[in-house]
Structure formats: structure tokens, C-alpha cells
Amino acid sequence: MEKVLIITIVNYGFIPFNKKDNIYVEYLYKRNKFDLLKRLLHKLFFSDSNMFLSFPIFLQKIIFRIVFSNWFKLLKKVDTVIIFDGEKDALILKMIHNLYPTKRLLVWYWNSIGGDIVSPDSFNRKYTELWSFDPQNCKDYNLKYNVQFYPQENVINNTNLSSDIDLLYVGADKTQERINILEKIKKVCLKEKINFLFYLVKQSKENIKTSIAYHPLLKYPQVLQLINRSDAILDITKNDQSGLTLRPLEALFFNKKLVTNNEDIIHHKIYKMNSANIYILGKEEKSLKEFIDSPLNKSNIACLKKYYSFDTWLSNFFK
Structure with missing residues (x-):
């Protein structure tokens, strides 16, 4: 495989940042805060791309090297x-293309397009390929499709513990619509005596407006600890999202069941190869309690983990 540099924007504590087989994974900015010089250069030059690109190449490289010293080299x-x-x-x-x-x-769009997500119209497609995890976004914006992925490295040091949570949801409030769904599920859990x-x-x-208590933001390893204590993970997606969030993949890689409102999941391999472990809200005959109490179906799990792995995701860009 070619030598590849993967750049992520924020430290999610999610992707394993280890170099292997000519693959380099770096944050856009250094993990520590900018020093004064970097802050100044960033504000002066990167707020106006035309000004930056008007400088001689050697000066662009110097500025670029200072601000992005962790991966520019x-x-x-x-x-x-x-x-x-x-x-x-x-x-x-644009800057990278100008230099190289x-x-x-x-x-790589691993978020559905809309809201504050950068528009595909912002990019010059003459030298930029746009890829997405969301099949509908691919159709609407003429993007290339690749599967969502989950790094196996996150699972190695998280051995299964005895579960004390039947159904787990970890996420932001985002919209009143999402909260309304959570409130309905909460009522079902209380009625069916599901420990959530x-x-x-x-x-x-x-x-x-919600009756659900708020909590401080967790680091991702803390989220994994909660997942290990759970039997099923709750996934709530936007109405217009057809791609998989990380929740279904967390359920898969940690051998948990999934409860979701994403009806489009039936078109994905994770459902087609093992629908027994997935409960689609409003579409099932059995109760939520019956689903959670049922044993985990382990058929095709190993194959699915390979299909949604980081290595498979990466190799798909070169097929």
C-alpha cells in the first residue's frame, strides 16, 4: 500500500494514533495548545487563503511548518x-496542493452533511476526492462511498465485565427531537423494568426540555467502560441520516446488542448478516425487554468485525 497520512481535526480519543506499515495518523494541530507565535500566524494567514497563497512557496512552507509542525514534515x-x-x-x-x-x-466525511459540517461545495474537486459513510449523502452530493469503521485497538484492553446496565445511551442532547425519542424510550424502560x-x-x-439528567463530558476510554457494563447500546440518528454512526460498531466490536431508530440500517451488512442483534424502534413485534433478555447471536460477528475494521476502511480507498 502507498504511504498515507491521515489527519483528524479533534482529539476524540478514538483512533489509535500509532504509526504502522507506512500509515501516519496525526491531529491537525498539536495536542497541546498553540504557543503565541502559532496563534498569531494562524490568525494572520489562515483566515485569508488568498493572502497566504500569494506568498512565495518557500515562505508558505515556513509558515506551514511552524503551525503544523506535528505533520508537515x-x-x-x-x-x-x-x-x-x-x-x-x-x-x-488547497495549501497542500499548492505545495505538493x-x-x-x-x-473523509464521517458526519452527515448539514448544519455546521463543511459543505462539499467548499472543495475543489479537480484535486480533491470526497468520500462519505452516508449512502444518501453520496447520492445527494456526488461523493464516493466507504464504510464506517471501528479500530480493534480500542477493544483489546477492555475485557468484558458482568453487566449491570441493560440499555446504555451516551450522547449529546443536540435537538429537542432527539430528547423526545429518549423520553419515549425512558417510559418504555420504566414500564418494562429495563435497567437503563x-x-x-x-x-x-x-x-x-427533558426529565433526563445531564452529566459531564466523558473521555472516550470512560465511554468504553460503560459499554463493557451494558447488554445493549442505544443509537439515535437524525431523520435524514442513512449511514452508520459509531454506536452500531461499538455494539458489534464489544459483542453487545443494538437498539436504533435508524430504519436504513436494514440496507447495511451489519443488519443483513446478523439482524437478530438489532432492534429497530417502532418496527419490531417483540418487546424491548424480550429483545434485551434474549441471548446474543454470535453468527458472522468475526466476518462483520473485519468488514468494519480500520484496515478494511483504509484499503477501500485504494481499490
């Missing part, structure tokens, strides 16, 4: 750059 080594969707992707890729016009540049934990984090600027 890798550009010479790699053939392909994959950057996760972020606010300044178009500008970053022969590099293959890809944007809804770990709700405040994110929305709306005046959200």
Missing part, C-alpha cells in the same frame, strides 16, 4: 493525504 514522505471533515479542510488541502501538487488528497443509563451531555444551544 510527513508530507514529503507520503503519497496520499486523508483528512477528516472539518471547518478548514478546504483551505488546508502531485499528492492524492481525500476528505442515559448519559446525556449538554451541547445544544436550544432551550431543551
